[in-house]
Amino acid sequence: MTSAVRRRFVLAIPWLWVTLVLFAPLLLVLKISFATAQISVPPYSEFFARTDGVIVGIQATLANYALMFSDALYVKAYLGSVKIAAISTVIALLLGYPMAYAIARARPERRGLLLVLVMLPFWTSFLVRIYAWQTLLRPTGLINSALETLGLIDAPLRMLNTPGAVCLGIVYAYLPFMVLPLYARLEKLDPALLEAAADLGAKPWRAFLSVTLPLSLPGVLAGCLLVFIPAVGEYVIPELMGGPDTLMIGKILWTEFFNNRDWPLASAVTVILLIVLVAPIMLFQAVQARASRSP
Amino acid sequence: MAPVLRIDAVTKRFGAVVAVDDVSIDIGANECVALLGASGCGKTTLLRIMAGLEQPDSGRVFIGDDDVTAAPPYARPVNMMFQSYALFPHMTVHENVAFGLKQDGIKGAELTVRADEALKAVELGDLGARKPHQLSGGQRQRVALARCIAKRPRVLLLDEPMAALDKHLRERTQLELLALRKRLGISFVVVTHDQGEAMAMADRVAVMENGRILQLAPPRDLYERPANIQVARFFGDINVWNGVARSDGAVEIAHLGITVAVDGKHVPGESVAVALRPERIAVAPVGGPGLRGRIEDLVYLGSGTTYFVRTPLGGVVRVLAPNTGTPFAHGESVTLTWPAAALMVLAP
Ligand SMILES: Nc1ncnc2c1ncn2[C@@H]1O[C@H](COP(=O)(O)OP(=O)(O)OP(=O)(O)O)[C@@H](O)[C@H]1O
Ligand SMILES: [Mg+2]
Numbered sequence: 184m185t186s187a188v189r190r191r192f193v194l195a196i197p198w199l200w201v202t203l204v205l206f207a208p209l210l211l212v213l214k215i216s217f218a219t220a221q222i223s224v225p226p227y228s229e230f231f232a233r234t235d236g237v238i239v240g241i242q243a244t245l246a247n248y249a250l251m252f253s254d255a256l257y258v259k260a261y262l263g264s265v266k267i268a269a270i271s272t273v274i275a276l277l278l279g280y281p282m283a284y285a286i287a288r289a290r291p292e293r294r295g296l297l298l299v300l301v302m303l304p305f306w307t308s309f310l311v312r313i314y315a316w317q318t319l320l321r322p323t324g325l326i327n328s329a330l331e332t333l334g335l336i337d338a339p340l341r342m343l344n345t346p347g348a349v350c351l352g353i354v355y356a357y358l359p360f361m362v363l364p365l366y367a368r369l370e371k372l373d374p375a376l377l378e379a380a381a382d383l384g385a386k387p388w389r390a391f392l393s394v395t396l397p398l399s400l401p402g403v404l405a406g407c408l409l410v411f412i413p414a415v416g417e418y419v420i421p422e423l424m425g426g427p428d429t430l431m432i433g434k435i436l437w438t439e440f441f442n443n444r445d446w447p448l449a450s451a452v453t454v455i456l457l458i459v460l461v462a463p464i465m466l467f468q469a470v471q472a473r474a475s476r477s478p
Numbered sequence: 479m480a481p482v483l484r485i486d487a488v489t490k491r492f493g494a495v496v497a498v499d500d501v502s503i504d505i506g507a508n509e510c511v512a513l514l515g516a517s518g519c520g521k522t523t524l525l526r527i528m529a530g531l532e533q534p535d536s537g538r539v540f541i542g543d544d545d546v547t548a549a550p551p552y553a554r555p556v557n558m559m560f561q562s563y564a565l566f567p568h569m570t571v572h573e574n575v576a577f578g579l580k581q582d583g584i585k586g587a588e589l590t591v592r593a594d595e596a597l598k599a600v601e602l603g604d605l606g607a608r609k610p611h612q613l614s615g616g617q618r619q620r621v622a623l624a625r626c627i628a629k630r631p632r633v634l635l636l637d638e639p640m641a642a643l644d645k646h647l648r649e650r651t652q653l654e655l656l657a658l659r660k661r662l663g664i665s666f667v668v669v670t671h672d673q674g675e676a677m678a679m680a681d682r683v684a685v686m687e688n689g690r691i692l693q694l695a696p697p698r699d700l701y702e703r704p705a706n707i708q709v710a711r712f713f714g715d716i717n718v719w720n721g722v723a724r725s726d727g728a729v730e731i732a733h734l735g736i737t738v739a740v741d742g743k744h745v746p747g748e749s750v751a752v753a754l755r756p757e758r759i760a761v762a763p764v765g766g767p768g769l770r771g772r773i774e775d776l777v778y779l780g781s782g783t784t785y786f787v788r789t790p791l792g793g794v795v796r797v798l799a800p801n802t803g804t805p806f807a808h809g810e811s812v813t814l815t816w817p818a819a820a821l822m823v824l825a826p
Contacts (some may be wrong), residue, residue, distance in 0.1 A: 291494070348539065375560050376566060378551070378563035378564065379558075379560055380577070381531070381550065381551040381552045382530075382531065382551045382552070382557055382558050382627070383557065383577055383578030384552045384581030385577075391579065392564060397568050398568055399509040
């Protein structure tokens with residue numbers, strides 16, 4: 184094989200993968216989102232109109248999209264998801280930044296251990312850990328009974344099945360995704376830069392704001408995206424820890440798909456969700472491109 | 479005049495390593511002091527103690543009359559130019575230089591003017607908009623310098639400022655730094671492990687070894703009156719002869735079979751180290767008084783030639799002679815002479 188052929192061959196593998204697992208299903212979803220739900224197998228109308236097996240036209244409808252903008256439920260669910268994801272992302276950032284900073288400043292032989300500790304929860308099943316949170320938070324759970332025994336409260340606090348519990352669950356589940364990119368960035372930061380800042384008269388807080396923070400910004404963005412994007416579409420955590428008042432798009436999606444068997448509407452919800460999420464990714468790309476031009 | 483910066487009996491340990499060992503040093507107003515020594519002798523650590531980036535285990539640091547031993551780096555009117563330059567990669571050259579001024583609360587037009595001034599002083603006036611990674615090594619070095627002098631510190635601390643520059647640029651930069659110091663009237667402390675650089679730049683040189691200052695003196699004194707063998711060896715190759723003092727005060731050097739008259743009083747029988755710089759020895763064809771020998775080896779250096787002369791008793795004397803007259807050849811017999819004043823008695 185010549186090197187050009189070999190290169191094309193090597194490149195073909197990731198392209199094949201992306202096509203199979205990303206673009207093909209996406210096109211399918213897009214196609215279904217223009218269909219009408221009906222009782223059949225599969226449960227939606229054909230995209231192409233055929234007469235005697237010959238394609239004579241397409242039967243697409245924008246009704247699913249129209250419904251999403253006319254029915255306040257969907258808009259609310261999108262906004263609710265984005266809000267909870269945003270709050271969770273900010274909390275994860277506020278918790279993750281000091282953690283990543285501390286690990287990056289720890290003695291080199293300690294850092295590996297600390298990183299393993301951050302990722303340790305991944306070693307047990309996600310569901311088991313969420314159930315553990317439930318036993319902690321529920322009205323008869325450990326926290327409430329402890330507070331009652333201490334006489335700090337008279338009636339159990341409602342902690343489980345609240346938006347707060349959902350945020351807690353998301354922060355808990357995705358914190359490592361915040362810490363890792365931040366750590367990778369902070370670890371590369373030359374300590375001499377902070378010494379230079381101090382030498383030039385900057386107090387520690389000013390040095391942090393004008394040197395550490397701007398230089399770690401790509402890590403901040405990467406971490407935020409890694410938490411925010413999956414959090415917006417999260418289904419399991421709001422289902423298990425949220426209440427009836429926590430409206431999130433993941434739950435809507437599930438209901439439309441499995442309970443109502445309305446595949447076209449579920450597909451339209453997905454397409455809009457994707458568009459909502461592409462915006463921050465584009466922003467990230469732009470910042471990355473700028474950062475790589477001035478390392 | 480009172481010193482601008484005073485280090486008083488400072489010691490700094492890193493675990494078992496004593497990086498700076500009971501060092502005292504005064505930096506005068508408008509003075510340039512070089513810290514010279516082999517790698518790992520504690521030069522950078524001493525400089526960092528002056529800057530406040532390292533806390534001494536014992537001893538005091540004064541700036542003017544103020545005890546700044548416990549003061550953080552941002553509260554000291556000294557600035558350090560880092561060996562790696564430590565330029566802020568996300569800021570332009572101008573922003574780098576303005577950074578320190580902003581910390582002093584300087585704003586608006588004055589900020590711009592002072593940053594421009596500093597950049598002009600290092601001849602980088604038109605590169606203000608660039609980022610550090612768009613500069614050459616020499617330009618980066620000058621940005622680092624501009625960033626320090628913009629603050630008009632009382633003392634400028636330079637850690638191997640020329641280490642990353644080539645020989646030509648290094649010599650030019652040395653001269654520029656000296657001119658800049660005269661113009662700005664600030665004191666310099668320069669770390670270097672190049673004795674030529676130390677001699678060229680400094681009013682006084684502190685020769686360091688294992689965290690201690692062996693000798694602190696003007697370059698000429700270090701060269702001509704070194705305190706001990708280590709200092710003498712630091713400044714070029716030197717002949718060191720071990721001899722024994724005689725009752726008449728002269729020193730007998732057994733392995734050369736000569737007796738030399740030296741300064742100072744010595745107890746008879748005391749062993750004395752006598753040093754003689756190779757360039758102070760004159761080589762002549764055989765004849766006349768002097769130390770006889772045969773040229774065993776020679777190295778042509780362009781402006782001069784180094785001869786290794788073996789004496790009849792087996793000792794070897796190193797001689798550096800200018801390439802003026804007819805050169806001597808391998809195996810040729812010669813006579814060596816030197817002025818009595820060229821002999822130096824060293825502490826062992
Ligand atoms: N942060 C530190 N931790 C432990 N040991 C250190 C530290 N900094 C310096 N040392 C040790 O202290 C000694 C002096 O180091 P220093 O950096 O002052 O040497 P130097 O004279 O500047 O050497 P060089 O010419 O190589 O830069 C060395 O033995 C070094 O290993
Ligand atoms: Mg050093």
